[in-house]
Amino acid sequence: MxxxxxxxxxxxxxxxxxxxxxxxxxxxxxxxxxxxxxxxxxxxxxxxxxxxxxxxxxxxxxxxxxxxxxxxxxxxxxxxxxxxxxxxxxxxxxxxxxxxxxxxxxxxxxxxxxxxxxxxxxxxxxxxxxxxxxxxxxxxxxxxxxxxxxxxxxxxxxxxxxxxxxxxxxxxxxxxxxxxxxxxxxxxxxxxxxxxxxxxxxxxxxxxxxxxxxxxxxRCVMDYPKGRINLNRRTFTGNKKNDRELLEKLAISGMEYRFGKNNKEAQRRVKHELKVIYELDFCAYFLITWDIIRYSSSQGYYHVGRGSGANSIVAYCLKITDVDPIELNLYFERFLNAQRTSPPDFDIDYSWDEREDVQDYIFKRYGSQHTALLGTMSTFKDRSIIREIGKVMGLPKSEIDGFTDQTRAAFNQNNEVFRKIVAIHERMCNMPNQRSIHAGGVLITEEPITYYTALDLPPKGMATVQWDMYEAEKIGFDKYDILSQRGIGHIKMAVKLVEENQQRKIDIHQVKTFMKDPAVNANLKAGNTKGCFYIESPAMMQLNRKLGCESYLVLVAASSIIRPGVASSGMMGEYIKRHHHPEDVQYLHPVMEEQLKETYGVMVYQEDVIKICIHFAGMDGTDADILRRGMSGKWRSEHEMNRIRASFFNGSQRLQRPAETAAEVWRQVSSFAGYSFSKAHSASFAVESYQSLYLKTYFPREFMVAVLNNYGGFYDRALYVQELQRSGGIIHLPCVNNSDAIVSINGVDVYLGFVGIHGLNETYIELIPEERRQNGLYLNLEDLIRRTGIGLEQAIILIRVGALRFTGKSKKELLWAIHLLLGAKVKPNPNAELFQLESKNYSLPLLVNTCLENAYHELELLGFPVSMTMFELLQTDYRGEIGANDLINHVGQTVRMVGLYVCEKTVHTRNNQKMWFGNFLDAEGNTFDTVHFPNRTPAYPFRGAGCYLILGKVVEEFGFASLEVLKFAKLPIVPNPVIS
The missing domain is CATH 3.20.20.140 (Metal-dependent hydrolases)
Structure with missing residues (x-):
């Protein structure tokens, strides 16, 4: 009823x-x-x-x-x-x-x-x-x-x-x-x-x-099929037989391109994979992905195919991926096998500014009735909803602020109103709050998709289903992941800039050559990787230096052991130790040696865990695959985890594994529930890392300009500008007669673009360089005003950032002039003047700008100074007892250093206390790392950007030196002369 x-x-x-x-x-x-x-x-x-x-x-x-x-x-x-x-x-x-x-x-x-x-x-x-x-x-x-x-x-x-x-x-x-x-x-x-x-x-x-x-x-009967069935587009050509023949033709042709005509192992693996693909009805899935790659390549777009799909040699032959599964001993069954409990998928990355066109092609190629983006569902889980509940209760802002202040957590626990808010939040925290859009999932269906969902139109402007990837999977849809990342934009633009600035063409796909290049590997080993995809963070640079990483295979391993699953199990440190001393490795059990000799008995990849579960504990492939999904964060059922645990120990007992050994193996396995990579995923990332590092090694200026123009990476914009200077680039402030909207390079001269100027209207960011290209250089301030129609406020921003220095006048003179031109709002006189009066020329005293004033303008409008360094702005000339490169020579000693703050990372100890890892630059621009333990650190040690005086003990691990902080204080800078 x-x-x-x-x-x-x-x-x-x-x-x-x-x-x-x-x-x-x-x-x-x-x-x-x-x-x-x-x-x-x-x-x-x-x-x-x-x-x-x-x-x-x-x-x-x-x-x-x-x-x-x-x-x-x-x-x-x-x-x-x-x-x-x-x-x-x-x-x-x-x-x-x-x-x-x-x-x-x-x-x-x-x-x-x-x-x-x-x-x-x-x-x-x-x-x-x-x-x-x-x-x-x-x-x-x-x-x-x-x-x-x-x-x-x-x-x-x-x-x-x-x-x-x-x-x-x-x-x-x-x-x-x-x-x-x-x-x-x-x-x-x-x-x-x-x-x-x-x-x-x-x-x-x-x-x-x-x-x-x-x-x-x-009279109503929901005549939908019961259970999960394949609802994806079932053919590419319209006929399954033709699909099979086309896939085989493409795979064999691609195999000859990748391996030549006489590689027996490649032939064997291609034949085996094709048989599995036919039997599991995945021909259309491979061919549609190949078609997407074919289109994007025809447009000159560069892509990275990653994820478990890189385990497939057929994918490698179809140029979906660039990872050689024979070289890395990747096994296809990780990607596609009869026991998988979930559909496989390819992750295809494009540059952020090309992905939308690829998605548009998919919609047009496969039809709007059969194509949609995947949705997501956000919940009220975020504790920020406490603020919303407080507002509904009519609480004053000050009281709500107190409830959301983590430093008052202990006090709030005794507050009756706060307890009521928390009780409400606990009832609603897992409830859906709003529909949104998945990072890149696309569905291509056999039937019209509206049999299963209505469609939304998010701001992205493409039809989107009203449920998420988990529901899609349960219904019977496999997604195509068309993703974007800035790293690809860095590579694409850098190659273009090298061709324009140095008249040199680069084949960025010659990755195997890059992997053997001594100079590239030397930078990898030294941690000179800022701006390079996936290997630029302080943690990754530190890991590569500890490993002495100078090869592709070691980088593949590093890309996975940096993940929380390996790190939290303590196996990251163990892997580094065994890497340096493989002769001392003592394997936990013969099965560990047999299955994990490549990684010294350490479980590094998802595949390693699956192999150990099957071979050490006798688990079947289905349970191993469920565990894999748990590791990748796609499964969080405690009941299911307990069942898997029981299966592991029952199997270990059945195979008569020692109880203590089984317990330790399970500890290592279960730690991976905090995420780990498949080996193919790590290998794909490592390929892109080598491409970035090759460009940084041989074309550092063009590469860093590309990084800046593709919205940077791990660090703030200031650090990449500093890297440009270290590579020999001459940094010029924005200029209306030389700058474009984005950063531009000509030889060694690098002009910052208008995009980076805080407060500058987007209209003028595009208009100023376009008008200059159309009608020539600006002659003076009045010419700029006449040709662009710029107003007072926007003109002042350009003057203060130094963009009109070509006039030869100081900023103060230009500010006088702009106020005379645009500042006065004179009411029109209705009575015609008998005589036309000439405009007055005022005689001004000598007005000059100091370097310090300019630096403060740049800090305000760019976020970093160009006229002076942050060290030059300090009130003290002290630069510390030693520099970053000298740390290794002072292990065990207590030293003072002065460092420019770069970034920080907060972690929690086993006692749930906070500690921090810091990253700094010394006065020479070299990087060093700090560790801030809870018992030696105030509630929050950092006080924002700037330079700090650091007292600490130099410690060393695997040849990498860092500073354990004892005392820590931010140094004052010279006051702004305009304010003072």
Whole structure:
């Protein structure tokens, strides 16, 4: 009898999850019900699965609302009816037009209007009446509507407690305090499943209404296939036989390109993989991915294929990836095998400014009805929602600030209001809050996708499904990951700049040559990798220096052992030690030596863990794959983890493994639940790292300009400018006659662009260089104003940053001039002047700008000084007792150093105390690292950007020296002369 049931997917309105909703329905004796979430079909497929599992009948529907007003319900008679409802909502979402007051003529769906609807009803339309509206039927003529009346008992909540939670959700949604949530803004306190027999009792005088309702529901059959089936596009060519033949042709041709015609191992592996791909029906998946790569390559786009797909030699031959699985001994079964519990996928990375065009090609190539971006669902888990709850409660801002201040955590625990807020937050923290868009997942379907979901139109402007990757997988969709990253943009632009600036063409795909280059490997070993994808962070530079990393294979391992899973298990340090002394390795068990000799008995990759689970503990491939998903963060079931643990120890006991050894092996295995990489993933990253490092080694200036122009990387913009200077680049401040919107390079001269100037309007960022290109250099300040129409405020920014220094006038003279030209707002004189007066020329005293004043302007407008260094701005000339490169010669000694803050990382100790790792530059621009232990550190040691005086003990690990901080203070800089 329940035609209007809502789950939590009626965002900030419904309170019950799908499983909870179904359980509540069963408890109330309900045997069939309609899920009608507000303006979305997010939960429909999950709802049908849950109902099928629990033995009640699911019916799919939608509630259509406009401006909080219920317009009508749509109830699907069948699968075609659900598509009609989804198509209707999709049309209005994608075209951004309001829903109409009257529903269209659905052929396979019923429409239920709220009681009071005045228009004539179509054959498939009904009037829904609530039990508290039945008095309106008294003495009414029901002849014309008798067969069209149905019971409307909305369900939003489970009980009175959830009603209060519902009120808080509505307050958050409307951004009002609880007392301002009006009756029309929320559901009724009775909008829940009623106890068995109650609904029938309320409609007892109008039993025909219940009969109408029951008959409507009985005619609805959700004829969707049960269980997970393959819903992806099934063929590439339109014919499976042709797909198979085309894939084989492409794979063999690519194999000859990659390996030549006589590589027996490559031939064997290609043949084996093709057989598995055919049997598991993945030909279309490979061919569609190949087609995407083919298009992007034709446009000159550079891509990186990574993830477990790099385990496939067929993918390598199709140029989907650039990782040689034979060289790295990668096994295909990690990517695709009959025992995988989840579909595999390729991760294809593009430059940030090229990905959207690739996605647009996919939509046009495979059709808008069959293509959509994947969605995501964010929850209220973020503790920032505590602030929102406080606002709904009407608390003053100062009190809310106190509740969100982590330093007051102990005090807040004793505050009754805070405890109430936390209790509310705990009830809503796992509830969905809003739909968004996945980082790069694309679905390409066989059937129109609106059989399974309505589509949204997020700001990105491409149709997006209303559920996430986990739901997609359960329904039967495999995603294509079309991602973007700045590292590819760095490489692409650097290659272009080298060709323009040095007239040299680079084949950036000759990676195997780069891997053998002594100069490239020397930079890798020395940690000279700032700006290089994945190997530029302080932690990664430190790891490579400790390893003495100077080869591709070691870098592949480093790319994985830096991950939290390996690091937290203590195996990162163990790996470094064994790497330097392989002759001393004592394997935990013969199986560890047999399976992990390449990594000295240390589990480094996801594949290693899978191999150990199978060979050491006798687990089957299915359980090993479940564990792999747990490691990759795609699974978080504690029950499932306990089952896997039992399977591991039972298998170990069955194979008579020593109990202590099994316990240690499991400790190492379970630590990987905090994420680790597949070997293929690490290998893909290492390929890109070598490409970046090759460019940095031989073309450092062009490379750093490319890094700056692609929104940097791990560090702030100032550090990359400093790297440019260290590489011989002559840095020039922005100039209206030389700069472009972005950073430009000509020989060794590098002009900062207008993009980096704080406060400069985007209009002028583009207009100033474009006008100069069209009509020549600017002659003076007046010429700039006349040709660009720039106003006073924006002109002042350009003057203060030094962009008009070509005029030969000081900033102060230019500021006088701009105020004379644009500062006075003279009212027009209606009386014509008898004589035209010449403009006055004022005689000004000598106005000069000091280097210090300029540095302060640059700090304000660029974020870093160019005219002076941060060290030159210090009030003291002291630069420390030693520099970064001399640290290794003072191990065990206590020294003083002066360092320019670069970045920090906060970690928690086993006692849940905070400690920090810092990264600094000395006066010569060399990097050094600091460690700040809790017992020697104030509550928060860092005081923002600037230079610090550091007293610490020099420590060394694997040849890498750093500073354990004893005392730490920020140094003052010379005051701003304008202010003082």
């Amino acid at each position: 329940y035609l209007n049931v809502h789950s939590q997917y009626s965002l900030r309105y419904g309170t019950m999850s799908i499983p909870a909703l179904v359980e509540e329905a069963i408890a109330c004796g309900v045997t069939q019900l309609v899920l009608t979430d507000i303006n979305n079909s997010t939960g429909i497929m999950e709802f049908m699965r849950e109902c099928d599992e629990k033995g009640i009948k699911p019916i799919a529907g939608l509630e259509f609302r406009q401006d909080k007003q219920l317009l009508y319900l749509g109830i699907a008679r069948n699968k075609e009816g659900m598509k009609e409802l989804n198509d209707f909502l999709t049309e209005h979402n994608l075209e951004k037009k309001p829903l109409p007051d009257l529903a269209p003529g659905f052929k396979n769906a019923y429409v239920v209007y709220p009681y009071g609807h005045k228009n004539a009803l179509k054959e498939n339309e009904y009037l829904g009446i609530r039990f508290d509206q039945l008095n309106k039927l008294f003495k009414a003529d029901l002849n014309e509507i008798r067969d069209r009346l149905v019971a409307l008992q909305p369900v939003f909540i489970a009980d009175k407690i959830e009603y209060r939670l519902h009120e808080y959700l509505r307050g958050i949604d409307l951004n009002v305090v609880l007392t301002e949530v009006n009756a029309g803004d929320k559901c009724a306190p009775t909008d829940m499943f009623l106890a068995p027999g109650q609904l029938e009792a309320k409609f007892s005088r109008y039993a025909f209404i219940l009969d109408n309702t029951r008959n409507l529901m009985n």
